[in-house]
Amino acid sequence: MTKNILFRLATIVLLFLSLPCALLAQNTETATVRENNPMRNYLRPSISVFYIQRGNDYKIEQTIEQIKALGISRKFDINQTSSDVINIDDMESRLDTTQLKKFLEENFAREIVSNWFPRFISKKDGYSMDVIAERGMFSATDADVITSRSSVRQEAMLKDAGLNLIDRSYILIYDIKSIETTKEGNWVANSDIYIYKLDWSDEVSETFYQQWGNPNAISEIHFPIELVAAVTNAKQLKGLVGTEMRTNTGVVTRTQAQDLAQQIYDNADVYAGQRVEDFKAKAPVYSINPITSKLGEKEGVKPERRYFVYQLEADEQGDVTAKRKGVVRASNKIAKNDTIATGDSELTRFYQTQGGKIREGMLMQENPDFGISIGGYVTYNEVGAYAEYNMSKLLSKYIGNIPILGAKVFIRGGYPFGQKQDADQQRLYLGIGAMKEFNFMRFLTVTPYLGYADAPEVKQNGVVVQKELTGFIAGAKAGANLSPSVNVFVMADFNSLKSTISKCYADSDTNISPFSLGVGFHIAF
Numbered sequence: 213m214t215k216n217i218l219f220r221l222a223t224i225v226l227l228f229l230s231l232p233c234a235l236l237a238q239n240t241e242t243a244t245v246r247e248n249n250p251m252r253n254y255l256r257p258s259i260s261v262f263y264i265q266r267g268n269d270y271k272i273e274q275t276i277e278q279i280k281a282l283g284i285s286r287k288f289d290i291n292q293t294s295s296d297v298i299n300i301d302d303m304e305s306r307l308d309t310t311q312l313k314k315f316l317e318e319n320f321a322r323e324i325v326s327n328w329f330p331r332f333i334s335k336k337d338g339y340s341m342d343v344i345a346e347r348g349m350f351s352a353t354d355a356d357v358i359t360s361r362s363s364v365r366q367e368a369m370l371k372d373a374g375l376n377l378i379d380r381s382y383i384l385i386y387d388i389k390s391i392e393t394t395k396e397g398n399w400v401a402n403s404d405i406y407i408y409k410l411d412w413s414d415e416v417s418e419t420f421y422q423q424w425g426n427p428n429a430i431s432e433i434h435f436p437i438e439l440v441a442a443v444t445n446a447k448q449l450k451g452l453v454g455t456e457m458r459t460n461t462g463v464v465t466r467t468q469a470q471d472l473a474q475q476i477y478d479n480a481d482v483y484a485g486q487r488v489e490d491f492k493a494k495a496p497v498y499s500i501n502p503i504t505s506k507l508g509e510k511e512g513v514k515p516e517r518r519y520f521v522y523q524l525e526a527d528e529q530g531d532v533t534a535k536r537k538g539v540v541r542a543s544n545k546i547a548k549n550d551t552i553a554t555g556d557s558e559l560t561r562f563y564q565t566q567g568g569k570i571r572e573g574m575l576m577q578e579n580p581d582f583g584i585s586i587g588g589y590v591t592y593n594e595v596g597a598y599a600e601y602n603m604s605k606l607l608s609k610y611i612g613n614i615p616i617l618g619a620k621v622f623i624r625g626g627y628p629f630g631q632k633q634d635a636d637q638q639r640l641y642l643g644i645g646a647m648k649e650f651n652f653m654r655f656l657t658v659t660p661y662l663g664y665a666d667a668p669e670v671k672q673n674g675v676v677v678q679k680e681l682t683g684f685i686a687g688a689k690a691g692a693n694l695s696p697s698v699n700v701f702v703m704a705d706f707n708s709l710k711s712t713i714s715k716c717y718a719d720s721d722t723n724i725s726p727f728s729l730g731v732g733f734h735i736a737f
Contacts, residue, residue: 250522250534250577254494256351256510257380258289260324264307264387265299271391271399271469275454278473279386285481286550287493287512289347291327291381293320298385307387309406309439316383316408321435324410325420328378329430338424347377349552350510378417380490381410383437386476391454399454399468404442405480407488411436441487452476474609485580494577497521497570503540504559505576508547513560515608515615516583517542520696521567522575537574538567538654539696543617544608563617566655566693579696582737589703589732593724594710598624600647600734618649622661628710628724641667641709643685657699660688665709683709689732697736704729 261284263276276297284290298315300307329339385406392400416435423429454472457465485491493511498504507513518541522534540562547558564570583602589595600622607615624643645663652658667681684707691701705728714724 250492250494250520250575251524251532252489253376254492255377255380255490256287256289256347257382257490258291258327258347258377259284259382259384260291260293260296260320262293262296262298262320262383262385264385264389265297266389267301269391271393272388274467274469275388275391275399275401275473275476276386278467278469279477282473282477285512286509287491288382289350289377291324293323306389306404307406309442312385312406313408313437313439316437317435320383321410321437322430322433324381324383325378325430325435328381332427335425335427339429344375344377348375351377378410379412381412382440382488382490383408383410384480384484386480388476391472397456397468399472401452401454401472401476403452403476405483406442407440407484408437409440411438441484452479479582482580482582485578492578494575497572497574497576498559499572500570503562503564503570505562506547506549506557506559507576507578508549508558508560510550511578513542513546514605515542515544515546516602516604516617518579518581518696519562519576520579521570522577523571524575534575536567538564538570539693540564540570540576541617544615563651564654565651565657566696568654581697585699585734585736587699587732587734589730591703591705591728591730593630593728594626594628594705594707594730596624596626598622598734603646616648618651618659620647620649620659621645622647622663624663626707628707628713630724631714639667639713641665641681641713643707645685655693657691657693657701658688659691659701662686665707667709667713681709681712683707683712685709698733699736700731700733702729702731 263279265276266272280296298312328343329341330343331340332338333340383406385408387404387406388401389404390402392402394400413436416433420429420433423433426432452472452475454468454470454475456468457471459465493507493513495505495507495511498506507519518539520536521538521540523537524532524534526532543561543563545561547560549557551557562576583605585600586598588597600620603619603621604615604617607619622643622645626641626643628639628641643663643665645661647659647661649657649659663685665683665685669676669679685705687703687705689701689703691699693699707726707728709726710724710728711726
């Protein structure tokens with residue numbers, strides 16, 4: 213790996229890692245957001261996906277096609293519409309969310325409702341309830357099935373639950389405003405995300421049911437749509453980078469459009485899962501030792517997906533609150549439950565990363581993250597900053613549920629000190645490598661790592677005496693997760709590059725040791 217390649221890779225990685233810090237979003241006062249709490253009853257949401265097409269930019273068109281090719285998460289039922297593209301001539305301006313709301317109401321709200329009531333039977337019988345019944349049955353969990361067994365109505369109870377699913381009808385909109393090409397040939401996107409919801413309030417549903425025997429009811433009634441969340445600082449979303457991948461023989465294995473689409477798709481998934489309560493799958497903790505629950509593929513569980521565990525507690529007035537007791541991640545043993553629940557479905561296994569003792573019956577709720585951490589460290593002869601990315605999340609997309617849990621890649625920049633240097637001497641270096649995180653005792657971590665280090669040219673008295681310095685990094689961190697996002701650690705490190713730097717700059721008997729001990733922290737997103 214040459215210096216230019218390494219520093220180019222670092223630029224791409226750092227641009228990509230900047231994305232989560234830029235997700236400054238706006239929440240609106242919809243029913244979903246007002247009830248943004250773990251105690252909101254989880255029902256399987258449905259979704260319609262749209263793509264903003266600005267002009268005829270072929271890069272945007274290709275990226276949209278690749279996002280479509282990725283499909284829609286299994287955790288959603290799909291509400292089909294006659295079109296999934298919204299054409300806009302303006303190439304740069306941020307969308308007017310009020311105008312977009314009006315456009316959706318006029319053109320697609322009735323189509324979304326028609327997904328729930330696809331067929332009019334007669335004036336006496338009204339509309340077919342088959343879809344509602346089917347989705348209600350499929351949405352039911354094992355716990356629902358077990359509860360319904362003690363009910364006189366049994367299966368009818370589960371089918372009726374489908375009526376509440378209409379209020380979980382969402383719209384996800386991807387808006388790729390522009391894609392620029394860097395001098396290295398990479399694509400850099402400026403992208404927004406919008407999430408709307410069918411406002412199936414008591415007033416709207418009552419208006420509809422009053423016209424139950426009218427075959428034209430859906431086309432005659434106005435169905436409102438509300439904005440749930442939107443990215444508000446679009447300029448900071450530049451950082452989604454698509455890179456073309458080739459084999460040694462020059463065969464393209466992955467295009468810029470494919471790579472860019474995957475990043476936009478993944479970040480939209482995490483962003484929506486963090487902001488929209490109805491997207492957060494939840495279920496009771498089924499067992500401990502190991503920790504398991506009935507969440508599975510039907511709820512979109514993937515390896516390393518993060519979940520918070522809550523204890524529901526009542527105060528003296530009888531008000532129930534949810535207090536977080538721990539944080540867990542899904543293992544690679546995920547239940548294949550993509551069928552109608554029977555009460556005896558498989559279990560998904562989780563491992564704990566933070567918090568106290570988790571008990572059976574506590575509430576487990578999805579709370580995804582980007583798998584990215586940034587932080588800093590200081591040792592007795594070096595100071596630096598770094599970023600990490602959880603590769604297990606990425607690998608699971610290509611090789612199923614068999615990745616090594618806690619597998620990460622890192623990039624770090626360091627500055628060795630402890631020896632006199634002239635003004636033109638450069639000691640900054642860049643390191644890149646892999647690490648494996650082990651979790652134990654609920655919140656402790658041990659992370660060994662190995663990597664490659666590269667420093668720029670060495671100058672003495674303004675003259676280049678060596679064009680490039682290389683070495684390797686090996687070490688380990690022992691840390692504690694103080695919260696779901698904050699980890700502090702001690703580290704032991706060997707960096708052979710420091711010895712090389714020391715020899716190049718040696719003008720005294722003092723050398724920079726390749727060994728070091730230190731402390732650091734990282735913040736996860």
